[in-house]
Amino acid sequence: QLLTHNMLMAPGTKNGFPLAIEVEKMETVESEFRSEFTARMVQKPVTQVEYGALLQTLAGLGMDGTLPPAVPDSYESNEEFLRALHHVEVIDGTLVCPETGKRFPIKDGIPSML
Amino acid sequence: MPPKDNVECPASLLASQAALEEQHVRRVYDAIAWQWHGTRYKAWPRVVEFVRSLPHGSLVADLGCGNGKLAPACAESGLAAVGCDFSSELVRIAAREMRMEALVADCLALPYRDASFDAALSIAVLHHISSVERRRALVSETMRVLRAGGVALFYAWALEQQEGVSNHGAGGSGGLRRTKRFAARDVLVPFHQRDSTPRRSAELEAAAGGVHVPDKRATVFQRYCH
Numbered sequence: 001q002l003l004t005h006n007m008l009m010a011p012g013t014k015n016g017f018p019l020a021i022e023v024e025k026m027e028t029v030e031s032e033f034r035s036e037f038t039a040r041m042v043q044k045p046v047t048q049v050e051y052g053a054l055l056q057t058l059a060g061l062g063m064d065g066t067l068p069p070a071v072p073d074s075y076e077s078n079e080e081f082l083r084a085l086h087h088v089e090v091i092d093g094t095l096v097c098p099e100t101g102k103r104f105p106i107k108d109g110i111p112s113m114l
Numbered sequence: 115m116p117p118k119d120n121v122e123c124p125a126s127l128l129a130s131q132a133a134l135e136e137q138h139v140r141r142v143y144d145a146i147a148w149q150w151h152g153t154r155y156k157a158w159p160r161v162v163e164f165v166r167s168l169p170h171g172s173l174v175a176d177l178g179c180g181n182g183k184l185a186p187a188c189a190e191s192g193l194a195a196v197g198c199d200f201s202s203e204l205v206r207i208a209a210r211e212m213r214m215e216a217l218v219a220d221c222l223a224l225p226y227r228d229a230s231f232d233a234a235l236s237i238a239v240l241h242h243i244s245s246v247e248r249r250r251a252l253v254s255e256t257m258r259v260l261r262a263g264g265v266a267l268f269y270a271w272a273l274e275q276q277e278g279v280s281n282h283g284a285g286g287s288g289g290l291r292r293t294k295r296f297a298a299r300d301v302l303v304p305f306h307q308r309d310s311t312p313r314r315s316a317e318l319e320a321a322a323g324g325v326h327v328p329d330k331r332a333t334v335f336q337r338y339c340h
Contacts, residue, residue, distance in 0.1 A: 113225035
């Protein structure tokens with residue numbers, strides 16, 4: 001899930017985050033929405049830094065319109081925004097460490113961070 | 115972070131400890147994942163009690179999530195759980211069968227930022243780690259990813275377990291049917307994978323050193339336990 005990305009760091013590094021996301025396959029999934037969880041995840045400042053890159057990726061996949069053009073002001077309580085963010089899932093792709101360039105594959109929605 | 119090199123534990127020894135866990139923990143679980151999942155689906159009562167005690171909305175790291183059997187309890191308690199495990203086969207089961215947000219990772223070198231979780235679970239993991247240094251490193255890593263005031267539950271087998279008692283909490287059921295008195299501190303515990311088990315992989319079984327025993331109609335794997 002996209003929101004999990006918020007906590008991820010390349011293991012063994014001090015500042016190996018946020019990991020760049022290279023997407024091969026992405027999905028918006030209908031999953032059980034929990035607004036408190038989503039709000040908690042979104043609170044981490046990392047999300048905002050990556051938002052522009054995320055929009056670009058979605059546009060590249062023809063998925064513009066999934067998310068608003070900017071993070072809304074009071075995003076923690078903006079349920080529509082949280083809902084949209086919550087349902088975005090990377091299925092296949094790669095996470096790249098900004099510090100070392102090390103690449104971590106994502107396959108079938110599961111990242112391998114060894 | 116991985117354990118530091120010191121005079122008592124040179125790099126070569128640490129490497130052999132990691133290799134022991136690679137061969138007798140990770141590869142074995144990869145080979146037995148489906149039968150494991152079929153027989154270890156019940157979350158232990160004391161662990162569930164701990165999960166239920168966490169505040170609603172807590173971010174929980176299940177470090178060594180295995181087949182994801184704690185996912186339902188976490189969801190019921192309104193928690194956001196992220197699971198990780200060394201065994202990619204078990205992670206696949208956790209993600210698909212138990213609908214857990216899960217990833218493949220090493221509990222000694224976690225892919226999480228400092229202080230990113232409210233709570234952590236380390237259930238039946240410590241006893242698969244082959245040295246004091248590595249066990250200490252696992253505990254420090256767990257603490258690293260917890261925010262100030264966060265809580266962790268470590269739950270593992272002990273040499274001192276009483277014979278015949280499998281005391282997982284109320285009712286005492288769930289877990290091993292037979293509890294042995296272990297002969298030594300570090301042992302290889304056999305796991306019999308039945309011939310009839312579906313979804314077996316000859317490749318994974320060979321990599322894990324499985325030995326077929328025709329009399330028992332099973333392939334035997336040796337799991338490392340401290």
